[in-house]
Every structure is written in C-alpha cells, then in structure tokens.
Amino acid sequence: MTRIAIVGVAGRMGRVLTAAAYQDSDATLAGGTVRPQSSLVGADIGELAGIGRLGVTAASSLTDIAEDIDVLIDFSTPELTLANLAFCAEHGKRIVIGTTGLSDAQLVELDSYRDRVPMVFAPNMSVGVNLTLNLLQTAATALGDEGYDIEVVEAHHRHKVDAPSGTALKMGETVAQALGRTLKEHGVFERVGQCGPRRDDEIGFATLRAGDIVGEHTVMFATEGERIEITHKASSRMTFAKGAVRAARWVAERPNGRYDMQDVLGLKAEG
Ligand SMILES: NC(=O)C1=CN([C@@H]2O[C@H](COP(=O)(O)OP(=O)(O)OC[C@H]3O[C@@H](n4cnc5c(N)ncnc54)[C@H](OP(=O)(O)O)[C@@H]3O)[C@@H](O)[C@H]2O)C=CC1
C-alpha cells in the first residue's frame, strides 16, 4: 500500500486530494500538512475535506510525519514545492507535483532533482487533458503548415494566481513542438492597443478569470472558411485528484527520474 501525504490539506485541491486518497483502496492516506502558523494544525484532515473524521491530523511540517509516508502529493506554490523536493531528496521520498506557475529559474531548480527523487510533474492530472495533448499533436502536424492560425484560450476561477494556466502553456508547447516552433519565439501573451495584424506563425494565448470555473481550455486552428476547436472542460477537481493519486501509486514503483502524466497513463508517443 502506498502511504500518501497531502501538502496543503486546507487548499482547494488539498481538500479534494484528501478525499481521493482516502477513497483509493490501493493507497493509504497517511498524513497532510498546513502552514506552521495555521490555526488548522492538529485538525482532522477528513473533517477539513468534508468527509468526516479520519483520525489523521494536519501536521505543521513534513519532518513530523516523515516516518509515516512514502509519496507526497503537492498542489501548492512554486516556493513550497521546491522546498518539498529538497525534503524528498533528503528523506528518500517520492513526489507528485501539480503546482503550476513556476518561473524558468524555478523549473531549472525542479529539474535538478531528477537524479535524486522519483517525481511526476504535470500541469494537469486529468486523463482527458492528457489525451487532448495527443489530439493536439496530431492536429498541429496535419494543419500547422496549411495556413491555420493557432490560438489557445483558457478560463479558470477568480482565485487562480498564475496565467496563462500551466495546461494552456503545455498545450501551446505541444503544438509548437509539433511544428518546430518555440513559445519563447512564437508565443504571444498580450495584445493591446495598435498591436498590428497577427503573424502567420504566432501562437496566441488568451486568459479568462471568473467565478468558480474549474478549468476550461480550447485550442483553435482557424483559417479562411473554417476553424477547428479542440476543447477540454473540467467540471470537478476530483478529475485532477484521482489522476494525482494514480500517479502517486505509479511513482511509488519507479526509480529516480522526472516523469509526467503521459508516462503514468501510457500515452507517450513512441520514439
Ligand atoms: N496539475 C493539476 O492537475 C492541477 C494543478 N493545480 C495547481 O495547484 C496549485 C494549487 O491550487 P489550489 O489548490 O487552487 O490553490 P490553494 O491556494 O487553494 O492551495 C494551495 C495550498 O498550499 C498551501 N500553502 C501555500 N504556501 C504554504 C507554505 N509555505 N506552507 C504550507 N502550506 C502552504 C496553502 O495554504 P494557505 O491556504 O494557508 O495559504 C493552500 O492550502 C496551483 O498551482 C494550481 O494551478 C490546480 C488544479 C489541478
């Protein structure tokens, strides 16, 4: 049985991850953390998740529960995730990372742990989004050089702090890679004022933030006379949480390395 700890059990994802780990019959929900200063230290994590008392209390530090856990599931902030990777390297633990919004420098730091920690790092843990990435690769390969404009549109709840979403960036990167482009060179993240007509080879991004939208992504391939839209809509955070628990069970059996959700789901294209 994989013994799972949830980082930030009082967060939007933390609560749903707690329920998903508890409901998985092949995993044990072994612990969870909140900030050291939080009034929730010592609270029952089942009660925080709204699933009733589980007899597992929120710890103020991973060090306090290190003996009890095998894999961390971390959907928090870039800074905390990097600190938790250092913890994993020091204590021989594994980690599933859903955190988005890492800077280029933070991504380099995360990657530096690949030889010391078995980790799954993915901006979206849902089966549907990961299948969509394969559909996008096929569409981009077929349409990209045929004069189709490519735009990525995403919508999320009003509390989200990073933009564009990690998933939107991953979708854009997938399309760019299929076309031999890069987001550094071809990504357009802002259009305002007299910005001129779009270039043929740009990949545009647009972000919406409103209400309680769980997560919606569309990639548009548009040309004179037609457009194709490939859309994924998440209506419950449980889709991400179940994927993360599946990834935790998977990474529990893997050597040091950086994996993603396509590895977990067996969706990676050969070669
Ligand atoms: N990969 C995927 O499938 C998905 C990824 N995400 C990503 O997950 C991340 C979290 O999203 P969400 O749950 O909505 O955000 P929340 O802000 O609700 O959750 C973050 C949690 O981390 C805790 N936290 C932050 N800093 C610390 C710290 N120093 N010590 C202890 N705890 C800390 C917060 O505690 P406090 O409340 O006290 O600040 C909070 O509980 C985002 O990056 C989001 O993009 C979200 C959904 C799916």
Ligand SMILES: O=C(O)C1=N[C@H](C(=O)O)C[C@H](O)C1
């Ligand atoms: O913050 C969120 O809520 C989500 N974040 C992820 C992202 O940035 O792609 C995944 C999901 O869409 C929800």
